[in-house]
Every structure is written in structure tokens, then in C-alpha cells.
Amino acid sequence: MSEVDLSPLRPYWYPVGPSSEIGAEPAAVTILDEQVVVYRSPGGVHALQDLCLHRGSRLSLGTVRDNCIVCPHRGWTYGPDGRCVHIPSLRATQAVPAEASVRSYRACEEFGMVWVALEEPRLPVPEFPEHEDPEYHVFLAARWDWTASAGRLVENSLDIGHLPWVHGGMLGDRDNPGTIEPYNFSDQPYSSDHPNAGFTFEWDWEEVDRSQYGRPGERLHYKSRLYMPYTRRNTMYAPKGNLTLYQPTLPVSADQVVFWYFMARNHSLEVPDSHFGSFSAKLLADDKIIVENQRPRSLPVDLAEEVHLRAADTVSLHYRRALAAIGARHA
């Protein structure tokens, strides 16, 4: 996969796990092929290169002491800024070499997740206003690990044309797919120097009776938001209330992706979360088979590489153009 260049995707925040899972034990994560150790100390969450400079051992096998991480191999101790502050084998009179410093990354916590950026992030952490809204009940439905690129996953999630086909019987009807037309496309400028921070679009759909979201014959309104490059937030507006899916996504490598699936709703609070979670789990299991088998595994950003339909592929085309605008050739 060496011909796939993912470097334009580095300066963004990526989720690495729920805050509850980043605790006293250091965690190993891979972001765009870079091995990172994430750990928590009294000073907050920190992310460093997961490789001791001395003998290339994995710091994530080590321990956290005060604000530092201690290498399991010979105790080299690194602070949150990546500087080595202590080498136990040296005599007290010997100084730690000035060049003993591993790469450090920005880390933060938002919406119950820990986020890491490999380079100065060009955009904020993707919004999730429902998380702080007291009217909403939020739960983490699932974590998924797919053998697919993040680009293929996200494009499939955005593409409403696939719903009756892949999820016939659950969402839509394969014998009568109709046309679902997105409208109100709007590009979202977050900062003046970023050409494309994401986009939103809307669509309407007549509910079929097998979905849990509305009632048969009801007309539902949807708004999808894509926060570049990979996080989707999708809200369904039904007569009984709103349901938002928030899908923070970690690009592990050109063919591995991890994502988390949050659900937030301001209705049906008496219904167990598992009811909503299991419905979406079935949908995603169907998607997984399709997306893991797409070739090439990386999403080709160049529009000449695959065949597109002017109307049906509007969302995909929008997404690929947005990726092109941030300099990505693969995603």
C-alpha cells in the first residue's frame, strides 16, 4: 500500500477511544500508520510516539508515573512534551542527552472521547451539540473495526442511494427503491484558511414500516453533516422527535478503520437503548460486507477512477471533491 499517500490527512483530530478506556494503563493506537501511545496522568491525556529512542521498544507496554510514561525496557522516562527526563542507568552526575526526545502530539477530550492530532489540527473536533443538550439522551452504541479504508466507510455512510439496496426490508424496499434526492448542499467554512471544512445536505424519505424511527407513511426529514475528513453526524427529524447518529472515525491505515457509533435522541426515553443499538448494528453488519470488499481499498479521490452518476452520486461526488480540496488523493 506504499503508493497510497495519506499524509494530507494528518492535520486533523481523530478519536482514539472513549475517555473511560484511557486510564492508568497506557493505550496503543495507530493513526494513519503511525504508532501512538495515549495515556492519562493527573495533568490530563497525552499522546506520544510509541517508540523509545533508545532501543525502539514500545512505550505502550510501560507504565505511567506522575505525568510521565516509563519505558518497560530500561526505564527511560518521557514527559508529556516528549522530552526524556530520566534515564535510570546513568549516574546522577550524567545528564540526559539533549536529543532524547520522542514526538509528542496534541491530545484532548471532547464528548466522552479522547482525540489526537498528529499535526497542528486544521479544524476543531467535530461538533456533537446533542452531547451537552439536557433534552437528549446519548449513548455509545458500538465500536466497529473494519478491514476497509476510512474513506470507503464514510462515503458509504453518506451515500443514501445504497439504503434500499443494502438494507432492503429494514430501510426502504429493493423492489421499489424510488429516488432519494439530497438537497440544500452547503459547504461549511470553519476557518478562513481551510478550503473545505465539511458540508451538510438534507433529504426526505417516506418511512417504511420496518424501521423503528417513525411510523408507516410518515415523512421523515434528514440532515447529514460531514466534518472533514471522516466524521459524520446525521439527524433524523420525525414527528415524535429527533435522533442523531454521531460517528467519530479513526483512520488506522489505508485498509483499516475504527469507528464509534453514538446515538442521541430526545424521545422514546422509556425504550431501552439496546433497541436502537441492535437495529443499527444489523444495518452496519450488512454495510461491512459490502465496504470491506470494495476495490481498490482506498477511496480514489480522482473522479476519473470510478464511474459516477450525476444525480445518484451527488453526495459521493461532493465528498470526493471536498477530499481533493484538502489535498488528499486517497482516503
Add this chain to the structure above:
Amino acid sequence: MTMAPAAATDARSQLAPLRRYWHPVEDSAAVGNRPTAVTLLEEDLVLFRSQGRVHALADSRPKACVDPYRAEDRYGLVWVALEDPVADIAPFPEYTDSSYRSYLSVTSSWNASAGRFTENGLDITHFAWVHPGALGDRDDAECPAIDIHVTSYGFEYAYSRESLESPFATGGQTIHSRTMHHLPFTRRRILTSDAGHSVQYVTASPTRARQCKIWMIESRNHHVTDPIEPYIDFSRELLEQDRQIVESQRPEMLPIDLTTELHLRGPDQVALTYRRLLADAGVADV
């Protein structure tokens, strides 16, 4: 891990300088009249015994067309050299000394290069961290003075430390440790305490670029009637602690270029000597 043919060829050529050394490939007891398949330096070999002598052939071509490789039984292991060896098999005089009790302690396969495995075992500063309590104390991990010098076969070094409670000694004694390292991958370490000598003969077979098979043979001239199981359990536990860390090291092969990793004057003199001698011998990353 199987590699694409091109990658395997690259790995073989990178490992080519190691063809001129003896390497252990199998327990002697495991090789009989029937062929036994082993891998050495990314090359498939077949071993067999006839009239008591062990033989090694390439396993990839018709048998009639290949010259046999040099093969020897020594210290309970079968050793093979793929080309004219530049050095002898590392000697282990205690193994045949009747005042010593000798036994195969541990053998296992590692997902680590033979070079990474070997350097870790040579370097004494990892003891306190990877084997706390058993071989060192994290709160007192300063590297002692090490007396090191280069020899015809590799290098030798010695130092003294205070013993911790272990099968080798009771706590609080002075233990003198002397290691003779034979390039590329065999060390003989003699630990001397008031009780006598305990010898560890540790060797690694570079089966593949990023995999090795290891053996530890132990020998001692004290406590010779003790059951050996506690000693074996102790060594096995220590090696499993090493394995977890060493298999994580990146790059996987020991970088001979000294600028790739950071070295400390003093604590790293053994590792530096090892890497310099490998480079002098024309060996690439191992």
C-alpha cells in the same frame, strides 16, 4: 509470516554475511533417520542422521544436485554453516566437565530478529526493568562499571553486583558475572558466587530475518543434586518477560548504523561494542 518471493530474496541477501558462521538449528535428539525440516537464514533445510552422523541439505532442489552443508552435533544441538565458517562453534567446556551438571533449560521460537534477542541478553541495564525483583531493583538501576575488551571471537566483559534472592544465590552476596560473546549470536555467561559457578550458554538461530529460535543450556558445579525444574521455571519466566518487550522493538532488525538509535556512553558500551563488531564483520542489520 510468509513473505512474497521478492521480499524473501531481499531478506536472504541481507542475511548473506551470516552464512559464514555456525548456527544452531535443532535439538540433536530431534534429528534421527527420518528427515527433519528446519529453516536457517530464510533457507529451508532438511536434516537427517546416517550412521550416527548428522547431515544437512537444501530442501528446495533435487537431492542429487546439491552438496551437503556442514553439520555438527555439539552440546546437544545440531549446528549448520551454509558457507565456509570464519569461526568455530562457541566453546562450552563446562558441558563436558563431569564436575558440572548441564541440561537444556529453555528453547522457544521468537518473533524477533536474532540480533535484537542477542543484544537484549547482553545488555545488563534491562535487568532491573524487565526482571524487577528477580535480577535487579528499579530504584537502584544505575549501571555498574563494566570491564570490557575485544577478543578474537567477539568480546568479553565482566562486572560485579550484589545478588538478589534467586536459585543462583542467596541475597546479599557478591556475584561476579563474566560473559564471553561469540559473534554473532552465542554467549557463555559465568556467574560466580560463594557457592560456585553457574553457566548460561545462550544461542539464537536466525531462522528468518525477523524470527529466531533460541536455546539456553545451563551448567553448574554446585547444588548438582537439586531438582532442575525450579531452575528451568525461573529461566523460562525471565525469557518470557524479555520476549514481550523484544518482540515489540522497531525496527525489527538490530540497526548496525549507530545513528539510528540513541546510545549512552557507559551503560551502552556492551551494545555499542556488539554493533561495531558486527559492522566490522561485514554484517548488515540482523
